[in-house]
Amino acid sequence: MKAPLKELAEAAGLLLEWENSDGEPCQLSEQAQRNLLEVLGYSTASESAIEEGLQRLKRLHAPASPAEWPPLLTADCDTPITLPSPLPPGTAFTLQLEQGGSKQGYLDDNGAVPSVTEIGYHQLQIADTELTLAVAPHQCYSLSDASGETTPRLWGLAAQLYALRRPGDGGIGDTLALEQCVLHAAEQGADALAISPTHAMFSADPERYSPYSPSTRLFYNVLYSAAETLLGDASVHDAQARNGLQAELRRLEADDYLDWPEASRAKLSWLRYLYDDFMVREDDEAQALHREMQAFRRAGGALLENHCRFEALQREFGPGDWREWPAELRDPASPKLAHFAETRSDEIGFHAFLQWITAEGLSRAQRVARESGMAIGLIADLAVGADAGGSQTWSRPTDMLEGVSIGAPPDLFNAHGQDWGLAAFSPDGLKRSGFRSFIDMLRSAFAHAGGVRIDHILGLLRLWLIPRGASPTEGGYLQYPLDDMLRLVALESWRHRGIVIGEDLGTVAPGFRERLTARGILGMQVLWFEQDEAHNFLAASDWNPHAMATSSTHDLPTVAGWWAGRDIEWRSRLGLLKETQSAESEQLARRKERAKLATTLGLLGVKPTTETLEAADIPASQVLDACARHLAATPAPLLLLPVEDALGLEEQANLPNTVDEHPNWRRRWASDANDLLTSDEVRQRLVALTRARKATSSSKPSRSALFGKSTHE
Structure with a gap:
């Protein structure tokens, strides 16, 4: 019989034994188990506390009744679907298909939902309960699907987006320069252009510019916007001239090295002038663009609104961690936050405008890529985590883990391990929310691309997590719901017609690469x-x-x-x-x-x-x-x-x-x-x-x- 602490650690998803990069067996110490369990929200102060944690996990992973089921189940098409808790064979159900129409049926002799052939997010109604059934294809959209070739031998280029140049870029590569690069790559025969991450950063804190430590992976880096493509060269030049920045922009543009803080401040400054001018324009062209922007905001919903509010809040309170803000502003749903949004509606609108022109620019670059003959086009890069002090953790804190950061255990190259300072998803939080943040993140990555590269894809299986203030050597592996996440990757891959590449360099768990191959992930x-x-x-x-x-x-x-x-x-x-x-x-x-x-x-x-x-x-x-x-x-x-x-x-x-x-x-x-x-x-x-x-x-x-x-x- 296992000790209660070890049983709780395993039930919570902690990996108690593993092999290091040298193939040597390692074990998670009892103290590390306690530290990580506390961070995960499970007290180990007493035997009764441990037992309470075990019961919570049992209800989450083996619910007693349909009323306790999670809001979303994943399944493979053409495969019977096991329910979270057993129901009698022959129980009636209705499946409302995402594509329209419905199916009625009965659970089979094993109490499973008979296989569903249609992929998509369907609504399953059974036993007075309704939940989403995400039915995935067995494999991701492939290079063969994209190219029409049995044995594709495609090639492309990989570019750092910020490194691209064009006249008038103000010192930062942007989506218009990306368009130009795409065109010339296609002329040379390339079928793809992989680009560095385009995740949203911190407009009020331009010193934080590593593309792999973003504020959120749900939106885009507005510094990559090229407003000319929507509002025209004349409007942009006028905004820059009125702001008195033309000489400064020319200087930044000529530099061999990108000065992120200075280039960011300059670009956001003239973009504010451009936004103010745009919002008061009443000509037919501007009014049509106003309607497009409003449609973009409506489609973005609360998710976009919260990111824009975060940007406005950070401008108000200055660079730093949102956890240091007044308590009533740390909650996106608080009445004080709603009042702030009312009084800062123009500032919030400005950030929505920036997201709109950036998304439009990325979409246009992908459209140019496909129209130029590329089979794939852009390949987006999806970072493994987000900055703990950023928009993603503020807007959806229950989907993220508080008090730990992602890193790596000691290995041949880093004897003391690594702490990357990134926030990780909460496996339990994802299940409770129907994987909403994971799905939204995938959709953001695929939205304007023909493929996605998932950085450190081993993170879909396990992540090395380090309690705040601890050494990387005091961390441990937390396991993630790999099957669910791979199904969702495959489903979103097909919905967006995008290939998937998994960065699997270095030491990975035995059999992991085979799992990726089986799912059609390169x-x-x-x-x-x-x-x-x-x-x-x-x-x-x-x-x-x-x-x-x-x-x-x-x-x-x-x-x-x-x-x-x-x-x-x-x-x-x-x-x-x-x-x-x-x-x-x-x-x-x-x-x-x-x-x-x-x-x-x-x-x-x-x-x-x-x-x-x-x-x-x-x-x-x-x-x-x-x-x-x-x-x-x-x-x-x-x-x-x-x-x-x-x-x-x-x-x-x-x-x-x-x-x-x-x-x-x-x-x-x-x-x-x-x-x-x-x-x-x-x-x-x-x-x-x-x-x-x-x-x-x-x-x-x-x-x-x-x-x-x-x-x-």
Whole structure:
């Protein structure tokens, strides 16, 4: 018989045993169990408190009657549906289908709802209870569905949105520059453009600009807006001139590095002038746009209203954590908050206006991508969590966990673990709310894209959570309802006709990648990690046919940077090398690694004898071309080449374990988006990549007809 504490910990979803990155068994200490249970809302102060917690969990996970059922159940199509608690076989039910119409039936001999073929969010009425039944396809919308090819061999680029340039952007890449980049990528044969996260940040606190630490994943970063596309160049230029910012904007635009605080303040300043002018315009064009904006606000409902209120509140009270605001303003439903909204209606309207023009810009970029011939178009990036002091935790606190942050346990690269400072979903809160925040988050990500990359997709299975104030070593794994979440991902994928990529790099739980593959979710494989046990780089034919292939990521060296040893220079300069490492030892190891990579890429001839290479021995441009050919030859159904590797740049977007020491998320590319891919070297590289990919693809009828027309064209 298990000890009550251990029983409660397991029932609450804590993982008591696991293997670390070295394959060694680990156990969650009793003290860590108590600390995490307290944060999850289960007292361990006495045996009676523990028993009370067990009974609460029993009612949640095994309700005694339909009256206690959760508001939403997930199910697979064509599979009998087990109910949360047993009802007699033959019990009558009615299913109101999302597409219209209804079905009547009876529970089968096992007390299950007979299989449902129609995917969607249906309403199940049974035993005086009504709940939502989310019926999912067995797999996500696939690359074959998108391309019509049996064995797709598509390719695309991966871009940091803020790094794009265009004349008049004011120092920040925006959706108009994104349009231009999409057009030129499509001309080169690309079927996709993966972009950095576009989640909403903090308008009143522009010092917080990491795209992976957003205020909310339910809305968008308004600094990426391009108001010109809706209101015209003349209106924008007039607002900037009246604000006296034209010289400042030109200076910011010319910088090699994005100054987020200054560029943010300048852009929001002239956007306020633009908004004020727009709201008093009475011409027919403006009135039509007013109606569109109001329709956008109505569609956004309370969720959008609350985010805009949060932005207004933070401007009122200044940067900082909303948990430090007056108590009556910490609750979005409080009467004091309603009064605040009445008195600040114009400020709230301004933030709704910003969300509208940003969403319209992203939608327009995706439309341009598809009209230009891309099979996929934009691939959005979904961060693993949100800032604990942001809009998402304020607006829906019961869906999030308070008092813990997401991180990582100790491993080979971080002996003390990592604390990312991000808020996590509450598994119990998600179930009680019918997974509303998870579904809304997916819809926001898919809304203006042809695909979504889910960062740290292992988080759908488990997250390493650290109590506030504790060391990462004192954290533990909390398990999540993986089956429910994967079904919802598949359902939203089909509703939006969007592919799904799961970032599964590093150590994952046994069998997890197989679960993703079974659901039609692509994994990720990165050139630097595709090595055998002897640390030789894998031949192209040995790569995984069920994962996306790429040369690098935003957190890793570019090809040219790796070849030059630039990443080693940075880590040495900033003191990021381990005690057992030195710049000299790392550069020596890199010389050996260069030879191994060159061997795999066929740059050393048929029978290579060289065991070390200097960076100057082979020009980086040749290495880049060979890497592109190598990636193109893999069986990966999708190849994403970072723009940095298309251009041959040495610097990476982000250097992990740094904040201000390295210009993370600030580097901008030298050329405008219209000229980014036009050099002879880049064009030849991409043309060769297109030919290599298209040579191995084949056609087939699309599966799309199975589920009817998309609800989000």
